[in-house]
Amino acid sequence: MPANRQSAFEQGPIRPPSEASSLLIRVTRNCPWNKCTFCSTYRNKEFSRRPPAEVKQDIQTARDMADEIQALSTKMGNLGRVTPEVVNYIYQNGRLYNDQFLSLAAWLFYGGEHVFLQDANSLVLPTDQLVDILNFLKEKFPDVNRITSYARSKTIAKSKPTSDLIRLREAGLTRLHLGLETGDDDLLKYVAKGVTAAEHVEAGQRVVASGIELSEYVVLGLGGRRWWREHALNTARALNQINPHFIRFRSLKLLKGMELTERMRAGEFEAPTEDEMIREERLLIENLAGITSQVVSDHVLNLLMEVEGQLPQDQQKILDLIDHYLNLSDNDRRHFRLGKRAGIYNTMEDMTDNSLRHKVAGLMAQVSAQGPEVVDDFISRLRERFL
Helix, strand or coil: CCCCCCCCCCCCCCCCHHHCCCEEEECEECCCCCCCCCCCCCCCCCCEECCHHHHHHHHHHHHHHHHHHHHHHHHCCCCCCCCHHHHHHHHHCCCCCCHHHHHHHHHHHCCCCEEEEECCCHHHCCHHHHHHHHHHHHHHCCCCCEEEEEECHHHHHHHCCHHHHHHHHHHCEEEEEEEEECCCHHHHHHCCCCCCHHHHHHHHHHHHHHCCEEEEEEEECCCCCCCHHHHHHHHHHHHHHHCCCEEEEEECCCCCCCHHHHHHHCCCCCCCCHHHHHHHHHHHHHCCCCCCCEEECCCCCCCCCCCCEECCCCHHHHHHHHHHHHCCCHHHHHHHHHHHHCCCCCCHHHHHCHHHHHHHHHHHHHHHCCCCCHHHHHHHHHHHHHC
16 A cells, blocks of 8 residues: 555664665664663663564564655656656655655665664564564565675574574575674673673574674774783684674774773773774784684774675785874874864875865964864864774
8 A cells, every 4th residue: 555655664773884785673672781881872762672573563664665766767757767856856845755765765775675673672572583573574575685784693592493493584584683792701891791702602603603794893092001911812712713704993082971981980991092092903903813704894984894804815905004194103103193084085095185184284373373282182073082
């Protein structure tokens, strides 16, 4: 049946950067753990499991909206294809179409092949229910070829045997995003992750064995200045046992509302500088061995987003790139950080562009005129814009 142009389906607040062009389908609300001291995304929000019938109704609503968009395309002479012309028409007629129509049109324009299941831990649902949702999703959107989700290692280690994960893969689940954060048990306790390194390894190995792609997230700087070495070495040790498909780096940023922020203000936790996080990252990557993971730095908070490659063949190339940054003079590292956080540089290679370098030098002169001690604070405030 035709969709109401103000129809809507429920969506949660976040998804991984790699799912930017994915359709978001919410199967749970918020986070069932919600105690990590470095995260405030779901703070003071109650967790709940959405009934499968409710989720399936959302999927049906999305299907009805997609049908209307494709009918509009046919009416416009585009043979049902969602072209820029169709997307622009919906955008320009906001009184007729709500934001979800626009996001769905954009999803169809980019191929309509990827779906991300929200929120923080979809696998907390019983396997039968999740299989039912996946089957319905594939029935309504048969062109979808990638379905991904966040999950917790604790949930998998405790209640999702490999046989259940295989069932989910067979129903269409293709990738899981797990927050390893660190492989150091003392640090896992300190940040209240609610899981041990052994459980991280057990969960990761089960996912890999099931044939589902695995992304493990590592938070650079999580150990602060006190535990940075243990964090790097023990995280590398855990990753070597898991051998995930992807190792995704994230850089720590302390925000209002985080318990770790309060600990920093009380003098209990000392946050590292960006340069210190890069040294930590180098130590971690140097100690990866015997694995075939893809290293990814796909978040704007990472200073060196060019730290990417396929292990083991690209390991030395990655280390050389990090060393290139660390071997810069103090002034050149500060120059690059300013250019990166001001949006002038994307990678270190951009520093060889004289016109870009001149822009950064001009900005540096402006900021430095207020006093040399102001520069690092200014860079930090620029970085906060990306949060």
